[in-house]
Amino acid sequence: MSVDGWNTLLVLGGIRSGKSEFAESLVADAPTVRYVATAPEGDPEDTEWATRLAAHRARRPGSWTSEETAADPRRLADVIAGAEPHETVLVDDLGGWVTVLLDPAHQPADDTATIAELAAAVRASAARLVLVSPEVGLSLVPTTPLGRAFTDALGATNRAVADACDAVVLVVAGQPTWLKPAGAPPVPSRAGRPPSSALAAASPALDGGAREPADETLVTPEPLPEVLTPAVSPAPAPAAPAEGTAWAAPTMALPMVATGLVIQPGMELPMPDDYAGPQAVDRLTTLDIAGAGLGVLERVVGFAAATQGTPTPAPWASVRVLLLHGDHAGGASAGAEPGESARRARQARAGRGALARLAAESGASLQVLEAPTSAAMEDGPALTADQVESALRYGWRLAEQAADAGVQLLVLAACGAGTEAAAAAVLAATAGAEPPAVLGRVVTAHGEIDDAAWMVRCAAVRDALHRTRRSAREAKDVLAELGGGDVAVATGVLLGATARRIPVLLDGPVGVAAGMVSRDLAGQARHWCLLPDHGGQPAVRLAADVLGLTPLVDLRLDLGEGATALATLPLLRSVLSLAATLPVHPSLGGGEDDEEFAEPEPAGPGPATTEPEFAEPEPAGPGPATAAPEFGEPEPAGPGAGPDEPVSPGRRGD
Incomplete structure (x- = not known):
């Protein structure tokens, strides 16, 4: 994220709202800008459309380079993904991109997958990226199937890209209203004069937030308490935390609190992902689990998936x-x-x-x-x-x-x-x-x-x-x-x-x-x-x-x-770990985990065998080797002849 609070920004606005001019003003100080044009040329006889395109081109400085993606809408994700960290990319606009995406020449196509690819590229972008898109969701539902398809696809695109961007701003009548918290960049005026007081004092605010007058004295917020890290075996008198562990720097959204945001009814804050939660719960039915499943703890997986925005949520670390x-x-x-x-x-x-x-x-x-x-x-x-x-x-x-x-x-x-x-x-x-x-x-x-x-x-x-x-x-x-x-x-x-x-x-x-x-x-x-x-x-x-x-x-x-x-936290983490790591059941297409057992190494030199070997006892003295085991007679309890000596008649009765 850049020093002014955002690295990727989505600029929304209606027709003739000034959204494109606002987006261009944000990157005006960049040494070089890659301008990505997405709209098709249109009908050659449509002079009004050609005039609009010419006006857009005339506003661009000579140091900017231009690229066209109208021939292939999937190329936009590649352009964004391939941008270098030192580059600045301006995409204008996503409405034209959706128009090309829905063009019969590009059908049949997986529009949902293409939008997802674009959002993933925006989320992973290393360059400074500004995307412009029309906001058409505030109007009536179109009466034609083609119009409804366009508004639905553009609405899905705006939602996906807004979620992937660091910041989102809505331009209404030339006035920017920041929807997603981030550090608001200064807005240069078109005539090169200092920004107006209204825009200069503006910081990203949530919908429903109001600001104090610019000339009102702001109260310096009191310092926050230190963050403690308890040890597993705490000492009776723990040492003071190291200097610098306490929070000291302003956060990304703190300026909107410190500069006069009024917390009031009707604020529009983010919602968890509507789709990731149900997808994560549905995915649990495919896992290789011996029993019936996770029971009521499925709600933990759905909750974590929705708040993390992924069908495979990770345990909270x-x-x-x-x-x-x-x-x-x-x-x-x-x-x-x-x-x-x-x-x-x-x-x-x-x-x-x-x-x-x-x-x-x-x-x-x-x-x-x-x-x-x-x-x-x-x-x-x-x-x-x-x-x-x-x-x-x-x-x-x-x-x-x-x-x-x-x-x-x-x-x-x-x-x-x-x-x-x-x-x-x-x-x-x-x-x-x-x-x-x-x-x-x-x-x-x-x-x-x-x-x-x-x-x-x-x-x-x-x-x-x-x-x-x-x-x-x-x-x-x-x-x-x-x-x-x-x-x-x-x-x-x-x-x-x-x-x-x-x-x-x-x-x-x-x-x-x-x-x-x-x-x-x-x-x-x-x-x-x-x-x-x-x-x-x-x-x-x-x-x-x-x-x-x-x-x-x-x-x-x-x-x-x-x-x-905290007592239940290990259980919740275990459930999320199982949901994230268990494979799919083999009957549903998952791979079978074949375990290989290595044979033990023999204790000493000798041939390897799969059956146990029993060593024969060594003979007591020199003699021929035999395959049958030899059993020696017990030694007599006292003096007497050995087993091979004749027994005298006087001892036969012993």
């Missing part, structure tokens, strides 16, 4: 646990021992406790972070509006940091006092649940049931819901009034992870409460979540049902949030 520590004041924390949650957080930082030990066994990194302390929900808002915004951005940045570090899976956990009551309040506000039905029993540190504390928590949630009965039920309102700091940070993590296509294992009430809130901000977030176990908690059961998350196992472990997910 890089995993990070995010442990949120944030207490709730008031009746929500009734029955919690004072300072216990802080002790748990310190324990995790020191590499001790169940969570840290399981993280060490799984090879997962651990990040312990402090969420804002939440006020008593029954008395007033748990957080202010500014605290909610800050917590959402903070969680987003945590996901950004993980993505830039190559993390493939996040585990969301919490250890604050009162988190169960806060999650119950969120569920009551968003799903209409009754607090007593979703609030689990209170268990003391000695393993005793504290019903009095449970009633205090129920009363706190009831009073909070009564206080906010006339308040709006929007996502941020729920976080401010009821959810508190840990749920707000967890919501930001889910949104940031979704934006960067990182799956998340939810474990405990805080994670599922964040999933409920994130539905109103970006409905795509829940599709990136996986629930290993409900842990016997009623709040998790209800939220899982609403979110469409079926727990994979029913272990009923109660080791603290995050520990159950």
Whole structure:
């Protein structure tokens, strides 16, 4: 990826939207540009089309070289794949390429395979690549079969190429709107003047995002906590992490958070692959497995395939646990021992406790972070509006940091006092649940049931819901009034992870409460979540049902949030490893694995044989060799004649 955040870019736009001029402006500073023209020449009598082509050619600088792929649409993938790292390639446009692809002269042809080849070439491109394509999906469905075939093929092409590119921008009325996060390059003006303030201040934003005014002072984001790597056998006093392990550089999408993106309802975030998941599950039926299959764990394979975008997903190698520590004041924390949650957080930082030990066994990194302390929900808002915004951005940045570090899976956990009551309040506000039905029993540190504390928590949630009965039920309102700091940070993590296509294992009430809130901000977030176990908690059961998350196992472990997910992680990895490596059954065309067994080497010199050899005993003295075994008579117990000597009459009776 280039220093300005992207190496491959797809520029979309309607007719006369300025998409081609915008794409040309992005590569105007390149020393040399290979311009790939895909459109056919057209009817010689169509002067209007010829005029358009001439206008395109006239805009190109003399240092650019041009190539034509209209004669063979498959050649475009070869041109892109063969481009060198120092080259800049501009393809204009994919609409003309699809037109040629569907031309009867090139039929019959496997259009789907050709589009897949193009996407693979874009994904593997070493050159700086800009592709232009018309966006026709916003219009009505064409009334002719040929028109429908064109829009369907172009839509499939745009989706495949957009997924393969680092960044995607939509040009509307000459104004670029960045759809896929990446570092936005500066946009030079056509007259050579500095870019306008609107474009200069623009950074790639997700749909639905708004920006603060350019002259508003931006707040410097606070530093993120260090990332810990627990050892398998942690020492009592672990050494401080080496300098430089903490995140210090801006991530690819951090500028859009730091420069004023408003996280608000209706954001369009990525969705998992619609086709890879079902294909991976169907593929399981062909594997050489002795039993009936993977059972309910087939969902793990489908989930991993959809989030990784491949029918053969790989086990998650890089995993990070995010442990949120944030207490709730008031009746929500009734029955919690004072300072216990802080002790748990310190324990995790020191590499001790169940969570840290399981993280060490799984090879997962651990990040312990402090969420804002939440006020008593029954008395007033748990957080202010500014605290909610800050917590959402903070969680987003945590996901950004993980993505830039190559993390493939996040585990969301919490250890604050009162988190169960806060999650119950969120569920009551968003799903209409009754607090007593979703609030689990209170268990003391000695393993005793504290019903009095449970009633205090129920009363706190009831009073909070009564206080906010006339308040709006929007996502941020729920976080401010009821959810508190840990749920707000967890919501930001889910949104940031979704934006960067990182799956998340939810474990405990805080994670599922964040999933409920994130539905109103970006409905795509829940599709990136996986629930290993409900842990016997009623709040998790209800939220899982609403979110469409079926727990994979029913272990009923109660080791603290995050520990159950890590306990099931080896099982999930094993399932993915089997799905990725097992061959196809021989009856379905798979090869038979013939095992060869080598014969053991003889112990010493001698002829090789497949049957065991029994050595005859050596004769006691000189004599002829015989094939029959010789058995010697036992020696007499005392003095007397040997076996070959005559026996005297006086000894015959012995």
